[in-house]
Amino acid sequence: MTTPSSRSYKSFLIFVGWLAGFGTCLLFFQYMSQNCSSRPFILHDQSNVAPHEKEGISSNTDPTPTTPPAAQPEKPILLLWVWPENYRWDFSDCKTFYNIDGCHLTDDRSLYNQADAVLVYHRDIKWDLSNLPPSPRPPFQRWIWLHAESPTNTKKIPGLENLFNLTLSYRHDADISVRNLLxxxxxxxxxxxxxxxxxxxxxxxxxxxxxxxxxxxxxxxxxxxxxxxxxxxxxxxxxxxxxxxxxxxxxxxxxxxxxxxxxxxxxxxxxxxxxxxxxxxxxxxxxxxxxxxxxxxxxxxxxxxxxxxxxxxxxxxxxxxxxxxxxxxxxxxxxxxxxxxHLTIINQEFIPYICHACEYIGRHKEYKQAHNIYDWYFS
Incomplete structure (x- = not known):
């Protein structure tokens, strides 16, 4: 049974709770009116603003994380097995003079097992083939036969006929034909x-x-x-x-x-x-x-x-x-x-050959074979 004194006490508590709630609402509306009057509601174009600088977004606690940019595909590796005629130059010349930057051009033989293609200069190959890249080669790897001499000045080294996948030459019908066209x-x-x-x-x-x-x-x-x-x-x-x-x-x-x-x-x-x-x-x-x-x-x-x-x-x-x-x-x-x-480098004939091989490897992923290079070259 509820007594008059207990009812009065409960009524007092309800009144105090209502008063506190009203005071809180009053303070909230006062705060909003002050802020809205000093900064009107405007929709800003933030498309050119860095994510951490956008309003309402913290650099540490971003509630709407953006999708990271797609990773760039790795460039195929072209390994220069030997420097033709031992003439060395800066690989960046391919980008500087020919705007070719489609592969990772290197002479680092430790990358052999990762190399997508290996370029071998014919005149540097020993008669017993002892300085060729090691076999078996990785199954995805292509060997490129580079030769810039005429048939009159070409020695037929036995055993090379069916080793290569691609031919790189001045010949118009080579897999990679290099001409200084006008x-x-x-x-x-x-x-x-x-x-x-x-x-x-x-x-x-x-x-x-x-x-x-x-x-x-x-x-x-x-x-x-x-x-x-x-x-x-x-x-x-x-x-x-x-x-x-x-x-x-x-x-x-x-x-x-x-x-x-x-x-x-x-x-x-x-x-x-x-x-x-x-x-x-x-x-x-x-x-x-x-x-x-x-x-x-x-x-x-x-x-x-x-x-x-x-x-x-x-x-x-x-x-x-x-x-x-x-x-x-x-x-x-x-x-x-x-x-x-390209007057500054035209005297070194191997630079455009190697650069264009890089361009080819960057664009062509398919695997192919060059059957009997001698039958083709001496025809």
Missing amino acids: TVSKTPKKEFELPKKNKLVCWFVSNVDPSTGTGTRMKYYEELNKHVKVNVYGNMAGSRMKDEDYYPTLASCKFYLSFENSVHKDYITEKLNGPLTVGTVPVVLGPSRENYEQYAPGDSFIHVNDFPNASALAQYLLKLDKDDEAYRRYFDWRKYVSATP
């Missing part, structure tokens, strides 16, 4: 300014060993030199030209003897691109005119096969020397075609 422009360019010329015909040559196939070009040179003066540089002249003098000297010549040491399909080396780049007319001796025209405009060079003999060629060069308008027509192609600008 770039066609869609719009006419400004008139090309010829460098000053103080020499008529020039030739830079170091290899005069007839066993390497140079006999043909030496005979042609000797006959041509009887009818027009040829300025000779390099070991044949008694000393090797300094690298920094190569292009300035080449540019000072009206014509350059771009004579290959042997005649084979697609065997067209830097002897063509060098003079085209600096503004000198190449006089070519190599494969057919049709083959040359696959890589350069037909009116940008003179082919020895266009003349019955060296004497007729000499007379034509002397005629062009006195006819500026006719000579300049050999540069009309520059209105629509750009010459390769």
